[in-house]
Amino acid sequence: MRRTWRWQRPWRRRGGLxxxxxxxxxxxxxxxxxxxxxxxxxxxxxxxxxxxLGLAVPALLLCALVRRSRGAALAVLIPATAWAxxxxxxxxxxxxxxxxxxxxxxxxxxxxxxxxGGTARALAGARPDLIALEELxxxxxxxxxxxxxxxxxxxxxxGSVGLWSRFPLTEARALDLRPAGLTDPRWQRGxxxxxxxxxxxxxxxVAHLPSIRFGFAGLGSARRDExxxxxxxxxxxxxxxxxxxxxxxxxxLDDRGLRPLTSRxxxxxxxxxxxxxxxxxxARIDQVLSRGLRALxxxxxxxxxxxxxxxxxxxxx
Numbered sequence: 001m002r003r004t005w006r007w008q009r010p011w012r013r014r015g016g017l018x019x020x021x022x023x024x025x026x027x028x029x030x031x032x033x034x035x036x037x038x039x040x041x042x043x044x045x046x047x048x049x050x051x052x053l054g055l056a057v058p059a060l061l062l063c064a065l066v067r068r069s070r071g072a073a074l075a076v077l078i079p080a081t082a083w084a085x086x087x088x089x090x091x092x093x094x095x096x097x098x099x100x101x102x103x104x105x106x107x108x109x110x111x112x113x114x115x116x117g118g119t120a121r122a123l124a125g126a127r128p129d130l131i132a133l134e135e136l137x138x139x140x141x142x143x144x145x146x147x148x149x150x151x152x153x154x155x156x157x158x159g160s161v162g163l164w165s166r167f168p169l170t171e172a173r174a175l176d177l178r179p180a181g182l183t184d185p186r187w188q189r190g191x192x193x194x195x196x197x198x199x200x201x202x203x204x205x206v207a208h209l210p211s212i213r214f215g216f217a218g219l220g221s222a223r224r225d226e227x228x229x230x231x232x233x234x235x236x237x238x239x240x241x242x243x244x245x246x247x248x249x250x251x252x253l254d255d256r257g258l259r260p261l262t263s264r265x266x267x268x269x270x271x272x273x274x275x276x277x278x279x280x281x282x283a284r285i286d287q288v289l290s291r292g293l294r295a296l297x298x299x300x301x302x303x304x305x306x307x308x309x310x311x312x313x314x315x316x317x
Contacts, residue, residue: 015069018060022075025056026082037256040218047254048219048283051272054083090271101199102293102315104130106246106286108208109140110306111160116140119304120147126301126312130195131164132246134208135306159188161206161247168196169204175234177207179226190231194240199317203240207231207247224250225257232260235291242292244315248308249287261289268295268313275300275309288313 028035032050037043057080064072105128109119113135123131124147131152133144141157144164148155152164156172163169175190189208194201209227213220228249235243245265251258253267268288274281281300286308288298293315301310 015064015067015072015075018063018067018069018072019075021056021063022060022072022078025053025060025079029053029079029082029086032254033256041221041257042218044221044251044255044257045214045219047256048252050252050254051083051087052282053079054087057083087272090269101317102130102197102202102244103128103312104132104244104246104288104315105301105310105312106132106248106288107301107304107310108134108248108286108306108308109136109144109304110308111135111137111140112307113140113305115305116143117147119306120144122301122304123310124148124151126310128312129166129197130204130244130246132204132206133162133164134160134189134206134248136160136162156191156193158191159186161189161191161208163191163193163204163206165193165195165204167198167202169193170196175205175207175231177209177227177230179210179223179230182210182223192234192238200242201240203238203243205231205235205243205245205247207245207249209247209250212250221251221255221257228258229260232264235261235264242317243290244293245287245289247287248285250285252283252285253287265289265291266293266295268298268315270295270298273298273300273311275311277307278303278309279307281309284311286311288315290315293317 032046035043035046061076105123105126148164154165154169156163156169158174172193174188175192177190178187191206193204195204210223212224273284275284275286296314296316298313
């Protein structure tokens with residue numbers, strides 16, 4: 001009896017922390033909505049990088065092997081299963097589907113882009129029907145227009161956002177997304193237009209929501225969240241049933257700060273398609289969402305002169 005007791009106690013001591021950590025990771029993956037957002041917006045911070053919690057699985061397994069704990073090794077299956085349930089479908093290759101009535105490209109081209117003409121050619125090479133651009137500058141705008149005008153004769157630009165289209169555009173107007181306290185009229189980062197497609201009218205929105213900041217106080221996303229609510233109100237009042245929203249929303253689809261949008265529109269997402277930063281993509285913050293349309297596929301395009309990767313989506317009615 002004494003011999004058995006002395007064996008069990010070290011086993012519990014060796015594997016206990018790993019088992020606890022495994023359960024905690026699983027709870028964070030599946031129950032991330034329960035993490036409070038009042039202090040430092042910890043919930044949104046977690047959700048920004050939620051898929052990366054999967055890296056905890058091999059780390060925990062290594063700990064279990066080092067500690068020679070069979071129980072801890074089995075416990076690693078808990079977060080592995082949780083991650084597979086949450087993100088496994090994104091790893092399943094999608095078969096190319098024929099058809100698709102609409103192809104769109106969304107890209108934050110960066111106001112520091114040194115080759116706007118090359119960026120425009122790369123985007124046009126994807127042969128989309130609609131191109132949404134953010135961080136346009138007055139100096140770079142002529143270069144984009146010179147390249148895109150032939151294949152995309154219809155365009156609308158307001159402030160730093162623009163839309164180029166193969167279809168006629170009507171009712172184009174600026175969309176004021178300024179959060180409270182931001183009174184500079186030059187801050188113009190939203191537009192709305194009607195694209196007259198062969199299949200009927202399509203309401204097109206282009207938006208660049210305020211940037212978020214990481215600091216000692218946590219995630220600074222209050223302005224982004226407020227702009228998301230303003231945009232959601234405009235979408236709620238949109239009379240055209242079929243809608244597509246393209247933009248740098250400065251948030252992932254899991255981030256609760258974008259819930260006013262993701263609860264109303266269906267995200268186009270068939271993979272992780274991390275789009276930022278270009279040097280080592282960690283998050284998909286460039287989004288395509290729609291209403292009355294179905295996404296067939298999404299992907300990122302090769303890097304341009306921007307710190308974001310372009311995102312393309314194929315949609316059908």
